[in-house]
Amino acid sequence: MKKILSVSIIVFILFVSGFLAKNVYAEDTQSGKAAMSEMLLAYYYPQTDAKSEISMRIVNRQGQVRERRLTMLRLNQTPGGDQFYYIYFHEPADVKGMSFLVLKHVGRDDDRWLYLPAIDLVKRIATSDKRTSFAGSDFTYEDVSGRALDDDAHELIGEENLGTHPCLVVRSTPKRPGEAEFSYRKFWIDKTTHLSLKVEHYDLKGKLYKVYETQEIQTIQGTPTITKAVMRDIENERYTEITMKNVSYNAGLTSDIFQERLLRRAPRQWIGE
Amino acid sequence: MLGKVCSLILIAFILTISSNEVLFAEPASIHGFVEAAYGPKFSGDKLTQKNDYNFLEERLQLKVDYRPQKPAWLASWNPEVFFKGDLLSDEYKETVRYQVREAYGLGSPLSWMDVKLGRQILTWGTGDYLFINDVFPKDYESFFIGRDDEYLKAPSDAGKFSIYNHLVSMDAVVIPSFTPDVSFRGDRLSFYDNFLGRIAGKESDRIFTEPAVQFKNTEIATRLYRNLGEYETAIYAFKGFFNQPVGIKNESTKEVFYPKLAVFGASIRGPAPSVGGIASGEIGYYDSLQDRSGDNRLIENSGMKYLLGYERDFQKDLRIGMQYFVEQMLNFDEFKVNSQPGDIPRDEFRQLLTFRITKFFWLQTLEASLFTFYSPTNSDAYIRPRLAWQANDRWKLTVGANIFFGKHDWTEFGQLEGNDNFYIRLRYSF
Numbered sequence: 265m266k267k268i269l270s271v272s273i274i275v276f277i278l279f280v281s282g283f284l285a286k287n288v289y290a291e292d293t294q295s296g297k298a299a300m301s302e303m304l305l306a307y308y309y310p311q312t313d314a315k316s317e318i319s320m321r322i323v324n325r326q327g328q329v330r331e332r333r334l335t336m337l338r339l340n341q342t343p344g345g346d347q348f349y350y351i352y353f354h355e356p357a358d359v360k361g362m363s364f365l366v367l368k369h370v371g372r373d374d375d376r377w378l379y380l381p382a383i384d385l386v387k388r389i390a391t392s393d394k395r396t397s398f399a400g401s402d403f404t405y406e407d408v409s410g411r412a413l414d415d416d417a418h419e420l421i422g423e424e425n426l427g428t429h430p431c432l433v434v435r436s437t438p439k440r441p442g443e444a445e446f447s448y449r450k451f452w453i454d455k456t457t458h459l460s461l462k463v464e465h466y467d468l469k470g471k472l473y474k475v476y477e478t479q480e481i482q483t484i485q486g487t488p489t490i491t492k493a494v495m496r497d498i499e500n501e502r503y504t505e506i507t508m509k510n511v512s513y514n515a516g517l518t519s520d521i522f523q524e525r526l527l528r529r530a531p532r533q534w535i536g537e
Numbered sequence: 538m539l540g541k542v543c544s545l546i547l548i549a550f551i552l553t554i555s556s557n558e559v560l561f562a563e564p565a566s567i568h569g570f571v572e573a574a575y576g577p578k579f580s581g582d583k584l585t586q587k588n589d590y591n592f593l594e595e596r597l598q599l600k601v602d603y604r605p606q607k608p609a610w611l612a613s614w615n616p617e618v619f620f621k622g623d624l625l626s627d628e629y630k631e632t633v634r635y636q637v638r639e640a641y642g643l644g645s646p647l648s649w650m651d652v653k654l655g656r657q658i659l660t661w662g663t664g665d666y667l668f669i670n671d672v673f674p675k676d677y678e679s680f681f682i683g684r685d686d687e688y689l690k691a692p693s694d695a696g697k698f699s700i701y702n703h704l705v706s707m708d709a710v711v712i713p714s715f716t717p718d719v720s721f722r723g724d725r726l727s728f729y730d731n732f733l734g735r736i737a738g739k740e741s742d743r744i745f746t747e748p749a750v751q752f753k754n755t756e757i758a759t760r761l762y763r764n765l766g767e768y769e770t771a772i773y774a775f776k777g778f779f780n781q782p783v784g785i786k787n788e789s790t791k792e793v794f795y796p797k798l799a800v801f802g803a804s805i806r807g808p809a810p811s812v813g814g815i816a817s818g819e820i821g822y823y824d825s826l827q828d829r830s831g832d833n834r835l836i837e838n839s840g841m842k843y844l845l846g847y848e849r850d851f852q853k854d855l856r857i858g859m860q861y862f863v864e865q866m867l868n869f870d871e872f873k874v875n876s877q878p879g880d881i882p883r884d885e886f887r888q889l890l891t892f893r894i895t896k897f898f899w900l901q902t903l904e905a906s907l908f909t910f911y912s913p914t915n916s917d918a919y920i921r922p923r924l925a926w927q928a929n930d931r932w933k934l935t936v937g938a939n940i941f942f943g944k945h946d947w948t949e950f951g952q953l954e955g956n957d958n959f960y961i962r963l964r965y966s967f
Contacts, residue, residue, distance in 0.1 A: 272609040322900070330902075330930050356930035357568050367767075373808060375767050382687040384660040388769070390850045392813040396856070400901035402928075444854075481906055502900075524762075525701050529643070529651055532604065532615060 295435045296418035299453050305344055306458035308410040310487045311513035313339040315534055321505040322401050331355060332399050335535040339517045345370055348522040349409055352535045353399075363527050368409050379527035386527055395444055402474070402495040402504035415439060416449075423455075426462060430455045446474075457481065457488040473499040485513045554788055558785040565603040569621075572596045575923050576683050579940075582955030584738020586629065591682045591725055591958055593628040614644035629725065629798075638692055644656060653697040659710060661760055661771070661952045663804045666908065669842045670773035670802040671819035672758055674780055676719040678746040681726060681953060683939050683960035691719055705763045712756040715748045717795055721952075729952035731881055733793045736946050736955060746786060746794040753893040761937060770809035773821070775800040783837035784827065796836050797826035814849025831868025834875040841865040854897035862889040881947045886915045902927045910950060917943035917950040935962040 320332040333355040339348040349366040353359045361381040368374045376389040394406040416436035424433050431452040438444045447470060452462040459481065465474035481503035489511055496503040515534065538916020576592040585591065600621045606612050614640035621639040630811045641655030662671040666689075672697035679688035691861030723741035730737035748754045763770060771843075775798070782793035802821030809816035821842045843865070848858035866872060869885040876882075892915070895906040908921040923937035939960045 283666070300628065324900075328929060356962075357928075358927075360568055373813060375808075382658070383690045384658045387816075388815045390814045390848050390856070393850045393852050395852065396850070397901055402900075471577065520703060522762075523701070524706070525651070525699070528636075528699075529645075532617070 292420045293418060295432075296436075297413070297419040299432045299434050299458075300416075300418040300436065300451070301322045301344070301413055302415060302458040303451065303453045303460050304410055306459065306488070307490070308348070309340050309343050310489070313337070313515055313517040314511065314513050315517075316396070316511040317506045317509040319509065320399065320401050320403075323503055323505075325501045328535075330400065332401065334399075335365075337515075337517055337531075337534055338413060339522065341519065347409070348517075348519060350522060350526055350531075352530055355536075361530070362528060365522060365524075366409060366528055367522070372413055374409075375409060377524070377527060384528070386524055401506075402502065403495050403506065407476075407495070412504060422448075426452050426454075429461060435459065459488060459490055467499075473497065482510050482511075487513060562919070564911045565601060565763060567599060567601050568967060569597065569599040570964050570966040572598075572685075572962055572964040574684070574960065576958045576960035579959065581957060582727050582736065583739065584723070584736065584740075584955065585741050586724045591629065591956060592684070592960070595626045595685070597609040597624040598622070599624075605837075611644070614646055616642065616644040618642050649701045651697075651699040651701075653699075654695075656692045656694050657697065659693055659695065659697065659758075660690060661708070663806050663817040663859055664819060664844055664862075665846060665848075665860060665891065666845060666910075667860060667889070667891065669819050669844055670760075670771075670775070670800060670804065672775045672777065672780065672798075672800055674716040674904075678719045678721070678725060681939055681956065682958060683937055685935075685962070691716060701792040705761055706756075707762075708760045710756075712758070713752075713962075714750045714778065715754060715756060715778055715795065716780075717747060717782070718743075719779060719856040727749070727955045729881070731879075731947070734879055736952060742791060743782075744790060745782055748793060748795060752905070755780075766807075770804055771804050773800065773804070775803045779825075779837065780851040785835040788835070796828070799824040799826055801878050802842075809847060809849075812849075814847060817844075817846040819844040819846075831871035832875050834877065834880060837875045837917075838872055841867065848893075853943060854901060856893075856895045858893035858895075860891040862891070863887070864889075886914065888912060912950070913950070915943070915948040915951065916945065917941070917948040919950040930967065931965055933964045933966070935964070936960065 267515055304382045306533045311340055316336050318334050318336055322332070332353070335352045335354065341347060347368040349368060351364040353362045363379045364376055365377045374381040374391045376391045378387045378389050379385070380387065381516055397403070398405050398408050410453040419435045420432060421435045422433045424431050430498070431454055434453060435448055436451065437448040438446070444473050445467065446465045447468045448466050450464040450466070451460045453460050459478065463476040467473045475496045475498065476493065478490050478493045479486050480490070482491045483489070489508065491508045491511065492506070504528045520532065539610065560695050564702045569671070573593060573595045575590065577590045579586070596605055598621065599665045601619070603618045605616055605618065619639055619641055623632070623636045623638060625629060625636060626633045639658060640655055641653050642655045643651065643653045645651050659673040660671055662668060664671070668675070673693055674691040676688055676691045692714050693716050694714055695710050698709045700912045723730065723738045727738040729735070730741045730743065732743065735739065757773070758775045758777070759773065760773050777798060778795040779797070779798045782795055784794045784796035786792040800821050800823055804817065804819035804820065806815065806817035808814070823840045823842065825839045827833070831838040843863045844860060846858065846860045848856065850856045864887040866883060866885050872883065890911045892909045895904065897904050904925045906923050909920040918941070921937065923935065925933065925935045927933050929957050940957050941950045941953040943954055945951050
């Protein structure tokens with residue numbers, strides 16, 4: 265009888281603690297998801313449209329530098345929803361004039377086109393693998409246009425100051441294992457701007473292999489904007505620096521320009537030389 | 538020889554740079570590349586002009602882009618003038634020539650209209666190295682010896698009028714002077730000469746007659762297109778001439794010509810349901826206007842062309858593409874009845890499969906690719922392996938090969954068996 269009582273007490277305690285723990289966990293995932301959702305909105309969706317000139321410096325283990333210069337136009341259809349992207353390459357010389365048109369969809373593969381001016385070819389690009397390197401850099405396509413909120417489970421694991429910035433620390437784990445090359449990522453999200461200041465990528469063995477760091481934030485047209493960042497590949501000892509220049513919001517982009525014409529005829533009023 | 542070429546290149550370069558600074562006070566930019574290329578033959582037949590290689594050349598390409606800001610009425614059209622030309626020192630032909638690849642003016646007289654006038658490269662359709670409704674000239678010689686893919690497309694002197702609308706957009710291309718494909722003549726690539734009835738090289742002496750530059754010979758190509766959801770759809774119409782000399786004017790004098798042609802077609806491209814990747818389909822009806830009944834054995838019959846394509850990407854920069862292409866000869870019974878001994882045998886349905894695999898390494902600085910054509914009906918094949926290494930932002934090294942197989946001498950790839958080569962190209966871009 266005594267034994268039965270103790271067993272039932274243990275079971276009860278286990279049950280209650282499990283219940284409580286589960287509740288706490290639920291709260292954490294909820295706030296983790298909310299923090300991540302705010303980050304995605306602040307980073308990938310600020311204002312209705314944006315124009316920016318992006319420079320990338322890709323530095324390998326030997327210290328050799330490759331550079332990319334491009335103009336990016338972005339238009340939101342709905343905040344947090346589908347988006348249009350247009351990317352025009354100015355440099356290096358051998359890809360000058362090449363452009364991308366991307367219709368980003370939430371919940372299905374993006375539509376992506378590539379234009380090769382030398383042969384006047386508009387090519388449709390398959391986009392099943394978003395973890396592909398963007399233009400040979402340490403950033404992936406997903407880093408450039410955002411990873412879907414629901415592709416990961418987000419868990420708030422703490423709060424920490426990064427320099428003078430109080431941050432939420434969120435751990436994001438892919439829901440479909442094997443779909444990404446990381447087992448989880450850790451985000452430091454600035455409590456005031458909601459921008460991520462640091463992202464650590466852990467490989468499938470749990471080892472840190474890639475670190476993203478924001479190096480400069482400027483407030484442009486009232487919107488805190490990351491203007492300089494770096495992605496370091498620790499394993500391969502290389503990194504990519506990305507710099508945003510001449511960022512402007514609400515440039516007046518409309519959805520009707522994001523069509524084949526934009527590829528075949530670069531919009532000089534926005535991309536300049 | 539080489540010294541002369543180098544000094545010529547240098548002079549041309551300096552001239553262009555300096556003229557740019559004097560003339561273009563307004564925004565203009567100059568870019569381009571210098572390239573050296575060598576394509577030794579495996580062993581091959583000894584029929585062409587040179588036996589050991591099928592290309593050895595140095596090339597300087599300069600591109601100038603200029604956007605006039607004055608006068609004001611013109612500036613409002615958002616005008617653009619573009620020029621691209623190649624100075625080619627061709628050791629195979631032992632010549633130095635200048636080739637204007639593009640030279641056009643482009644403007645938008647209305648917000649929903651673009652006009653592009655001049656020499657330009659024109660491309661549309663869904664095929665990968667296969668063309669149905671893209672009726673614009675190709676340079677197959679460049680393709681088969683291993684020049685850059687850019688040179689597969691030959692320029693047209695044309696006016697292109699584009700009208701944009703959210704319901705349907707349209708391109709109309711007017712080509713006043715016919716440009717044929719650059720194809721086999723025997724000097725650089727040996728091929729099956731049907732007059733000689735065997736593989737021929739430089740001794741091939743066919744006479745080519747192009748349509749005269751006359752108003753009635755103006756070629757017109759149109760495309761109507763729109764997106765339906767994530768699917769791109771288009772319909773096409775063309776009236777002009779075959780780009781290949783598929784008509785015989787006079788058998789005894791070996792005169793060939795480019796018969797009149799009309800093409801009507803359609804295409805669709807978009808995501809493949811459930812499996813992912815991109816699927817495409819294209820169809821075209823080739824109306825051979827000078828032999829509609831198919832009983833003239835000297836002129837190509839009408840035909841239908843069908844193409845199905847599929848491409849998808851995998852993790853780690855791997856991409857795979859496949860195509861199934863069918864060419865159906867119409868009025869096949871007439872063809873059979875009228876054929877004479879010595880005519881090239883043909884199938885009613887010629888089938889062709891292509892397979893492409895591409896993978897990038899070293900943060901996309903090394904590209905390995907293999908493109909294969911295989912025709913089960915013609916029993917021939919063509920494979921194009923290639924490695925391209927981008928050493929840095931300026932230097933690129935490309936090596937590859939062109940290898941042909943065939944059971945018969947007269948099929949598309951079989952006739953090229955004696956032209957197998959390996960090639961190497963080194964390019965500096967600026």
